[in-house]
Amino acid sequence: MEIRTLRYFLAVAREENMTRAAETLHVTQPTLSKALKSLEDELGKKLFTRHSFSIRLTEEGVLLRNRAEDLVSMADKIEREFISLDDISGGELYLGLAESYQIRYLARVIRDFKTRYPNLYYHITSGDTEQIADKLDKGLLDFLVLAELPDARKYEYLAFPEKDVWGLVIPENDPLAEKDAIRADDLVGLPLFCSEQAWNGDIKSWAGSSFSKLKLEGSFRLSYNGSIFTREGLGYLLTFRNLIDTSENSGLAFRPLSPACEATLYIAWNRYQAFTPIAERFLRQLKETFQ
Numbered sequence: 001m002e003i004r005t006l007r008y009f010l011a012v013a014r015e016e017n018m019t020r021a022a023e024t025l026h027v028t029q030p031t032l033s034k035a036l037k038s039l040e041d042e043l044g045k046k047l048f049t050r051h052s053f054s055i056r057l058t059e060e061g062v063l064l065r066n067r068a069e070d071l072v073s074m075a076d077k078i079e080r081e082f083i084s085l086d087d088i089s090g091g092e093l094y095l096g097l098a099e100s101y102q103i104r105y106l107a108r109v110i111r112d113f114k115t116r117y118p119n120l121y122y123h124i125t126s127g128d129t130e131q132i133a134d135k136l137d138k139g140l141l142d143f144l145v146l147a148e149l150p151d152a153r154k155y156e157y158l159a160f161p162e163k164d165v166w167g168l169v170i171p172e173n174d175p176l177a178e179k180d181a182i183r184a185d186d187l188v189g190l191p192l193f194c195s196e197q198a199w200n201g202d203i204k205s206w207a208g209s210s211f212s213k214l215k216l217e218g219s220f221r222l223s224y225n226g227s228i229f230t231r232e233g234l235g236y237l238l239t240f241r242n243l244i245d246t247s248e249n250s251g252l253a254f255r256p257l258s259p260a261c262e263a264t265l266y267i268a269w270n271r272y273q274a275f276t277p278i279a280e281r282f283l284r285q286l287k288e289t290f291q
Helices: 003-015 018-025 029-043 059-084 103-116 129-137 196-213 223-231 277-290
Strands: 048-050 055-057 090-097 119-126 143-146 155-171 191-194 215-219 236-240 252-256 262-270
Touching: 003 018, 003 029, 003 059, 018 029, 055 059, 090 103, 090 129, 090 277, 103 119, 103 277, 119 129, 129 143, 129 262, 143 277, 155 196, 155 223, 155 277, 191 196, 191 223, 196 215, 196 236, 223 236, 223 252, 262 277
Parallel strands: 090 119, 090 143, 191 215, 191 236
Antiparallel strands: 048 055, 143 262, 155 236, 155 252, 155 262
C-alpha cells in the first residue's frame, strides 16, 4: 500500500466525486480509478459506493480514511523533518493544546524562540486530552499541553506557573450571577455544559456526593461554543476562568466554584521520542522557562 495511493483515496473521499478529485490531484480520471480499484483489490474490501453524481464511503472506507489520514500526516511530517535537518535557522514544530488562559506562557516562549530561529513554523492542534494525546502517541505531535497529570510511564513533562480556576459562566441577568461563588448544591437540577473529560474528572471530584444530582445537558470540547449556548439561555457552562469574555456588556458573568476547584496545566512529550533538531532546541527553551 503506497502513500500516493492513500492520497488518491483521501482526495476522492473528500471530494465525493472522481472528476473533481482527479483535477485536484492533477492526474487523469482513468489513472485515479485504476489506483482505487487496485487498493480495493489489495484490501479485499469495497471502499466506495457509487451513485449517479457522487461517491460515498462504505463502513470499510470510513475506517481506512481514519487510518489513512494519520499515515499521510505522518509521511508529510517525516518529509518536512528531514528537509529541515540542515536548516539551523528553523524547522517545524507540532503542538497539541488544551484550552487555558495559560497558553499565553507558551506563546511567549514561541515568540522569543522565533527571534533566534526566524524560519520556525509551528502547527497547532486544539482539543481535549483524548484527542491530542492520541496524536502525540502516534508521533504526529512533538508536544502536548493538557490539564491533567500526565502518565509518567509514557511522558516527561513540565508544569505551567499558575493554576487554572474552575467556575460557572452564567447569563448576567440570571439570579446565580448575584452570588460571589457557586456551590455544588446551587447546580442541582440545572442544565450544565462541560467537557466530558472534566465532567468525569475535576467536576466529579469537586462535587463529591452531590455529583449524582448534577445534570450534564451537553458536552463541549471548546468552551467558546458552550458559551454561545449559555448566552442563548440553554444552560450554564463549567469552564476555566479567563477563557470566555465575561466583561461588562458581554452578557455573561463568571463565578468561581466553592470550595475552590483548581487545575494544573502541563506541557508533556513522549519519554522515548526522537526529536528533530528544532524540537530539541525548543525543549531546552521550555526547560529554561518553566523549571
